[in-house]
Structures are given as structure tokens and as C-alpha cells.
Amino acid sequence: xxxxxxxxxxxxxxxxxxxxxxxxxxxxxxxxxxxxxxxxxxxxxxxxxxxxxxxxxxxxxxxxxxxxxxxxxxxxxxxxxxxxxxxxxxxxxxxxxxxxxxxxxxxxxx
Amino acid sequence: xxxxxxxxxxxxxxxxxxxxxxxxxxxxxxxxxxxxxxxxxxxxxxxxxxxxxxxxxxxxxxxxxxxxxxxxxxxxxxxxxxxxxxxxxxxxxxxxxxxxxxxxxxxxxxxxxx
Numbered sequence: 001x002x003x004x005x006x007x008x009x010x011x012x013x014x015x016x017x018x019x020x021x022x023x024x025x026x027x028x029x030x031x032x033x034x035x036x037x038x039x040x041x042x043x044x045x046x047x048x049x050x051x052x053x054x055x056x057x058x059x060x061x062x063x064x065x066x067x068x069x070x071x072x073x074x075x076x077x078x079x080x081x082x083x084x085x086x087x088x089x090x091x092x093x094x095x096x097x098x099x100x101x102x103x104x105x106x107x108x109x110x
Numbered sequence: 111x112x113x114x115x116x117x118x119x120x121x122x123x124x125x126x127x128x129x130x131x132x133x134x135x136x137x138x139x140x141x142x143x144x145x146x147x148x149x150x151x152x153x154x155x156x157x158x159x160x161x162x163x164x165x166x167x168x169x170x171x172x173x174x175x176x177x178x179x180x181x182x183x184x185x186x187x188x189x190x191x192x193x194x195x196x197x198x199x200x201x202x203x204x205x206x207x208x209x210x211x212x213x214x215x216x217x218x219x220x221x222x223x224x
Contacts, residue, residue, distance in 0.1 A: 008150075034212050043200055043215035044153070087153070089212070096207045097168075100145075102152035 003027060004101035006088050012107045017078045021104045023088030024070045033064055035073050036087040038103065044087055047073075078108045112136050116201050116216035123191040123223045131186040131219050133201030141204045142184035143168075143213065144176060146197040153200065159184055160207050191223045 006023045013019045025033075033050035048055065050062040050071050061074040071090075075082055088101035114135045123129055135142065144156040155168030159178040173195060175187045184203075188195060198220050202213040 032208055036212070041218075043217050045215070046212040049212065091208050097155065097158070098208055098213060100153040102150070 002101075003092060003099045004088055004090055006101040006104045008102055008104060010105040010107050012109060013078050014109050015078055015080060017108075018074065018076045019078055019106060020072055020074045021086055021088075021106075022070050022072050023101055023104075024068075025088075025090045025099075026069070027090065027092065028066075028069060030091040032091045032098070033062075033071050034089040034098070035060075035062055035071075036089055036100070038085045038087055040084075044100075047086070075106075078106075080108050080110065082106060083108045114201055114203055114214050114216035116199075116219050118219060119217065120220050121222070123188075123221065125192060125223060127191050128187065128189050129191065130188075131199055131201070131221075132183070133185065133216055134183045135201075135203040135214070136182065137203060137214065138181070139203035139205050139214075140181070141207050141209070142178065143202045143204075144174075144184070144186045145200045145202065146170065146195075147200060147218075148197050156186065156199075158207075188221075191221075193223045195221065196223045197221060 035047040036044040037047045038044040054063045059076045063072045085103040085105045087103045092099040117132045140161045143158040145153045157176040159165045162181045201216040204213045
């Protein structure tokens with residue numbers, strides 16, 4: 001089983017739609033969780049950390065479910081500029097490194 | 111605010127040639143990393159350096175060597191390039207391993223081995 005698994009997509013949504021991605025992880029001892037955004041042919045950039053209590057940043061909401069070992073990212077009122085690949089990132093099994101999921105591609109259409 | 115700088119941005123090598131990818135960060139970070147990214151494979155860790163003077167293998171170290179030249183610089187060397195090493199290479203840095211605030215990435219090196 002991969003340490004971090006994501007649906008590769010693509011998710012094709014119209015502008016203004018709400019879209020959600022899930023990511024499952026295998027290490028029950030993971031302590032740190034993140035969502036990164038990667039634009040085509042660019043480097044990954046930190047979108048937001050994911051806290052146990054959940055957190056919100058504008059149109060973006062991240063949730064953590066430790067019992068089921070998944071994290072989610074909800075994007076409300078999608079913009080064309082949200083089109084990118086979203087990488088789920090968690091602490092690795094050894095607890096000393098970040099492990100990246102393969103990413104979920106989002107395409108927002110006019 | 112340069113962050114993490116990688117050079118070169120693009121490179122084409124012939125099989126068997128050698129080259130060094132350079133990476134420098136100006137954020138006074140302790141830890142640095144080299145990843146490769148291939149379609150459908152995600153980011154895979156090649157080598158990392160937890161702090162100046164230390165380096166360790168990651169998930170896919172074969173065919174590569176690294177040098178942590180000082181706190182700022184971490185280079186990746188391909189001694190004898192192979193077509194399987196065609197990829198996009200990203201350098202990253204963080205204050206410490208598994209840093210809660212995450213990693214900062216360079217803009218990448220696109221390497222083609224023919």
C-alpha cells in the first residue's frame with residue numbers, strides 16, 4: 001500500500017462549483033499534514049497545513065480524519081485560476097520526512 | 111527573496127555523460143532535499159541532508175551522488191547519465207526534517223538524457 005494515495009483525476013468542474021478531494025495515508029502516527037499546489041511545469045507550493053481541528057483559508061477548507069486516516073480539501077466557488085494539481089503531503093512512516101501523494105488534477109472550465 | 115535557486119533550468123545529456131545540478135537556499139534552512147518527478151509517479155526523494163555535514167539516501171538514490179557543500183548549497187551529481195534519469199528534478203529546503211511549515215521548492219531542472 002502506498003503511504004499516501006490520491007485519485008489522480010482529472011476533476012473537471014465549471015467555474016463557481018464546489019469540489020472536494022480526499023487523500024488517504026497509511027501511517028497512523030503521522031503528525032503533519034499539508035496540501036500543496038503545483039501548476040503545470042512549475043514547482044509545488046504550500047497551499048495550507050491541515051490541523052486536527054480543521055482549518056479554512058478563504059475558499060479553501062482542509063479537514064483531517066485521524067480515525068479513518070484521510071485528509072480532505074474543499075474548494076468553494078472555483079476559479080479558473082484554481083486549475084492545478086493538488087498534492088497531499090503527510091509525515092512518512094519513520095516520522096522524519098514528508099511523503100508526497102501523486103496529486104489530483106483539477107481543471108476549472110468557463 | 112530568492113528562496114531556493116536551482117541551476118540549470120534545462121539540460122540535455124547524452125547517455126554516459128556526467129553533470130551536476132546546483133541548488134542554493136538563502137533562508138538559513140538546515141535541511142535540504144533532492145526529488146525527481148515523473149508522470150504518474152509523483153515526487154520521489156533521491157537524497158536529503160538533515161543538516162550541514164550530513165547526507166542520507168532517499169527512496170531512489172541509485173545513479174546519483176550528493177554533496178552538502180555548506181549550509182546554503184546542496185548539489186546532485188549524475189556520474190553516468192542514463193535515459194531512465196530523464197525527469198524533472200526539484201531541490202527543496204526546510205528549517206528541519208518534517209518541518210511543520212513544510213518545504214520550499216526550487217523551480218526545477220528539466221533533464222533529458224538521450
